[in-house]
Amino acid sequence: MTNRATTAQPEILEKSDISEQLSLLSELGREFAASLDINTTLERAIERITDHLEAEGGALFLLQNENTQLRCEACVGETDITGIEIASDQGIVGRCVEQNTGEIVKDVSHDTDFNQSVDEQTGHTTKSILVAPLTVNDEKIGAIELINKKGKNGLFDDTDLHLLEVLSNSAALAILNARMAADLVEQEKLQRELELAAEIQRNLLPTASDPSWPILGINIPARTVSGDFFDFFELNDGRIAFCLGDVSGKGMNAALLMAKTASLYRCLGKTSDHPGKLMAHINEEICETSTRGMFVTLVGGIYDPKSKLVRLANAGHEPPLHHIGENEFIAIEAEAPPVGITTLAVPEDGYVEVELSLKDGPLYIFTDGATEGVMADGSRFEISGIETLLSENRGQPLSFRLQSVVNTVNRGEGPLHDDITILGLDAASPSEAVLSFDFGAHASKLKQTRARVSPWLQNAGLPEAVVKDVVLAIDEACQNIIRHAYGGNSDQNIELKIIRQADELLIYLRDFATRIDVSTIKPRALEDIKPGGLGTHFINEIMDEVDYLEPKDDNEGNLMRMVKSIIAE
Amino acid sequence: MEHSITEQDGVSIVALSGDVDLESSPIAREVLLAAVDKKMPVLADLAEVNYIDSSGIASLVETLQAAKSTGKGFGLVQVSESALRVLELARLDKVFTIYGTIDDGIKGES
CATH class of the missing domain: 3.60.40.10 (PPM-type phosphatase domain)
Structure with missing residues (x-):
C-alpha cells in the first residue's frame, strides 16, 4: 500500500461519520469472514459499499485471463452489467487498476478514457465516477467503480474517495480469503476423489x-x-x-x-x-x-x-x-x-x-x-x-x-x-498358515489350549510379546464363552481357527450355545477398580478388530472373529 | 499353578508360580484372602508367574481391596514380565504398590 499515490486528502471527518464507517467496516469484515462463497461475498460487498456511499450504481470488476481482462462480477443499480468484460488497460476502471490508484472523475465527458458504449447501450447517463483498486500486498485483484452520487448534482468528493479506498482494501482481503477457501474446498474434493480411486484400486x-x-x-x-x-x-x-x-x-x-x-x-x-x-x-x-x-x-x-x-x-x-x-x-x-x-x-x-x-x-x-x-x-x-x-x-x-x-x-x-x-x-508354506482344533468348554482345558496356540504363533514368525498378548486375548475370549455363552464349564466344545495371513492374524472362535445378544458384551470402565470384567477390555486392547458373525452352518451358537495386525511395529 | 506361603520379618509372603488362569485363580484368591485375614501385611511374589489372565488379576484386586478395608499393607514383589504386561493392559500397574525385591517389599509394607 505504501507505493500508492492517493489523490484523496481525507477531510477531518465528523466523529459520527467515523463511527458509522467503522461499524460498516466491521460489519463487512464479519460478513466476509462468514461467507466462504465468493459470489455471495462480492454481491454483498458491492451492495453495502454502493449503499453506504450513496451512489446510484456500483460495479465490482475482477482481473482474469492472466490479468488481461476485467470482468464485472457483481453490480447494483439500474443497469445490470454483470458479466461484461473489458481489456484491463481500458476505461477509467482499467486506468485505476493499472496505476493502482483511486480517483474521482467529476465529469466523465471530459475524460478521454471514458467508455461511452455502456451508456449508449443502456440509455443511462453517467456524470461522475469514483474508482478504487482492489489490492492486497501489491497483488492486483480488480477495482470497484461507483457511478453518480445521489443528490449533490451527482458528484463525489474526496471523503467519498477516501472511504471507498478503505472499504476496497477490506473487500480485497475478503475476496482473497474466499478464493483461498474455494481452493481448499477444491483440494479436499480432489483428495476425496483420490481416496475413492485408491479404494477401488485396493479392491482390484x-x-x-x-x-x-x-x-x-x-x-x-x-x-x-x-x-x-x-x-x-x-x-x-x-x-x-x-x-x-x-x-x-x-x-x-x-x-x-x-x-x-x-x-x-x-x-x-x-x-x-x-x-x-x-x-x-x-x-x-x-x-x-x-x-x-x-x-x-x-x-x-x-x-x-x-x-x-x-x-x-x-x-x-x-x-x-x-x-x-x-x-x-x-x-x-x-x-x-x-x-x-x-x-x-x-x-x-x-x-x-x-x-x-x-x-x-x-x-x-x-x-x-x-x-x-x-x-x-x-x-x-x-x-x-x-x-x-x-x-x-x-x-x-x-x-x-x-x-x-x-x-x-x-x-x-x-x-x-x-x-x-x-x-x-x-x-x-501353506500348512503353517492355519491352526484349527476344538476343545471342551471347560476351565481345565485352557492351559492345554494356550500350550498349543503359543508355539504355533511363534513358528508363524510373531514376536514373543505379540504371541503372549494374542494368547491372552484368545484365553479371555474362551473364558467369556465358558462363562457367558455356556453359563459355566460345559461338555460342549469350542472351535478355534487361526489363520496367519501376510499382514494379519485372523482368529475365529465358535461355540454351540444359545445365541447371545452381542450388545451386552462390554468392557467395564477401567477407572472403576474392581475384580472381574477385565477380559473384554484385554481383548479389545490387544486385537485390532473384534466382531461377532453369524455362524454359516446353522442357527445355533456364536462365531467371534478377532483380527490382529502383524505388520512389524 | 503352585503356591507357597512363608513369613519373613513379620510379613506374610504368598508366592504364586506357573499359570494363574480361570482354573487356578480361585485357589490364588482363597490363599491371598486368607493371608490378608491374618494380622500381618502381605506380599504377593509373582516372580514365577508365567501367565496370568483377567481372573488372576481380579484375585489380586480383591485382595488389595480386602487389605485396604482392614488397613493392612498389600504389595506385589518381583513381578514377572508376563504379569507386568497384563497389569499394564488393565492399567493397574500404578494401582498396586510394586517392589523390585522381597526386602524392599518388607521395608515398604511393615
Whole structure:
C-alpha cells in the first residue's frame, strides 16, 4: 500500500461519520469472514459499499485471463452489467487498476478514457465516477467503480474517495480469503476423489487368499493410488493364475493404466492356458490404446498345485527370484520389452515362458520399489539385499518373509519413493498358515489350549510379546464363552481357527450355545477398580478388530472373529 | 499353578508360580484372602508367574481391596514380565504398590 499515490486528502471527518464507517467496516469484515462463497461475498460487498456511499450504481470488476481482462462480477443499480468484460488497460476502471490508484472523475465527458458504449447501450447517463483498486500486498485483484452520487448534482468528493479506498482494501482481503477457501474446498474434493480411486484400486487386488493356496502378495502404494498391482485367481481346473506388474510413472495416469492392465489380465486370464500368449494379447491391446510413453513391466504365470510346476513369462520386469538352495537363487530375466511399447519385439506365439518347480524352492516376484528402496543405513536394498534377507528367513512362513522384505524398505519414516509390491509362491508354506482344533468348554482345558496356540504363533514368525498378548486375548475370549455363552464349564466344545495371513492374524472362535445378544458384551470402565470384567477390555486392547458373525452352518451358537495386525511395529 | 506361603520379618509372603488362569485363580484368591485375614501385611511374589489372565488379576484386586478395608499393607514383589504386561493392559500397574525385591517389599509394607 505504501507505493500508492492517493489523490484523496481525507477531510477531518465528523466523529459520527467515523463511527458509522467503522461499524460498516466491521460489519463487512464479519460478513466476509462468514461467507466462504465468493459470489455471495462480492454481491454483498458491492451492495453495502454502493449503499453506504450513496451512489446510484456500483460495479465490482475482477482481473482474469492472466490479468488481461476485467470482468464485472457483481453490480447494483439500474443497469445490470454483470458479466461484461473489458481489456484491463481500458476505461477509467482499467486506468485505476493499472496505476493502482483511486480517483474521482467529476465529469466523465471530459475524460478521454471514458467508455461511452455502456451508456449508449443502456440509455443511462453517467456524470461522475469514483474508482478504487482492489489490492492486497501489491497483488492486483480488480477495482470497484461507483457511478453518480445521489443528490449533490451527482458528484463525489474526496471523503467519498477516501472511504471507498478503505472499504476496497477490506473487500480485497475478503475476496482473497474466499478464493483461498474455494481452493481448499477444491483440494479436499480432489483428495476425496483420490481416496475413492485408491479404494477401488485396493479392491482390484485379490482378497486374502484361500489359506490352502501357496501364494501371497503385498502392495504398499507410495502415494494414495498405486501404479503397481498383483493378482491371482483360480482357473476351472484348479490351477492358479497370477500376475504382478509395475506401470511406468506414478500418480493417477499410472493408476488408470494399472486398473486397465489388471482388469485385462483377470478377464482374459480366466480362459488362457499360456501366460506368454495372454501377455502378448494384452500387449497388443495396450499398444493400440495406451498413451505414448507409458508402459507396464509384467510377469504372468500359472501354478499347478498337483505337479507343483510354475510356467512364467516376463515382459521387461525386474527378474523374479527362484530360491533353490540355502543361498542360491535363479533370476528369471526378461527376454522381451515391457507391455505397451511395441508388438514387433514380441515373438508370434507370445512371450517366452519358463518352467520351474516349487519343489525346488519358493518363487518371489517384486517391483523395483523393493530393490531400489532405501534401507535404514541409507543404502539401496538391491536384489542382493533381498536375497540375503530371504535366505536368512527361509525357515519362516511365506507371509513373514514377504513382510520382512516390505518392512526393510517401508519403515514408516516418511513417504516411500515408489510403490512396493511383492508376490510369493511357496508350495511348502501353506500348512503353517492355519491352526484349527476344538476343545471342551471347560476351565481345565485352557492351559492345554494356550500350550498349543503359543508355539504355533511363534513358528508363524510373531514376536514373543505379540504371541503372549494374542494368547491372552484368545484365553479371555474362551473364558467369556465358558462363562457367558455356556453359563459355566460345559461338555460342549469350542472351535478355534487361526489363520496367519501376510499382514494379519485372523482368529475365529465358535461355540454351540444359545445365541447371545452381542450388545451386552462390554468392557467395564477401567477407572472403576474392581475384580472381574477385565477380559473384554484385554481383548479389545490387544486385537485390532473384534466382531461377532453369524455362524454359516446353522442357527445355533456364536462365531467371534478377532483380527490382529502383524505388520512389524 | 503352585503356591507357597512363608513369613519373613513379620510379613506374610504368598508366592504364586506357573499359570494363574480361570482354573487356578480361585485357589490364588482363597490363599491371598486368607493371608490378608491374618494380622500381618502381605506380599504377593509373582516372580514365577508365567501367565496370568483377567481372573488372576481380579484375585489380586480383591485382595488389595480386602487389605485396604482392614488397613493392612498389600504389595506385589518381583513381578514377572508376563504379569507386568497384563497389569499394564488393565492399567493397574500404578494401582498396586510394586517392589523390585522381597526386602524392599518388607521395608515398604511393615
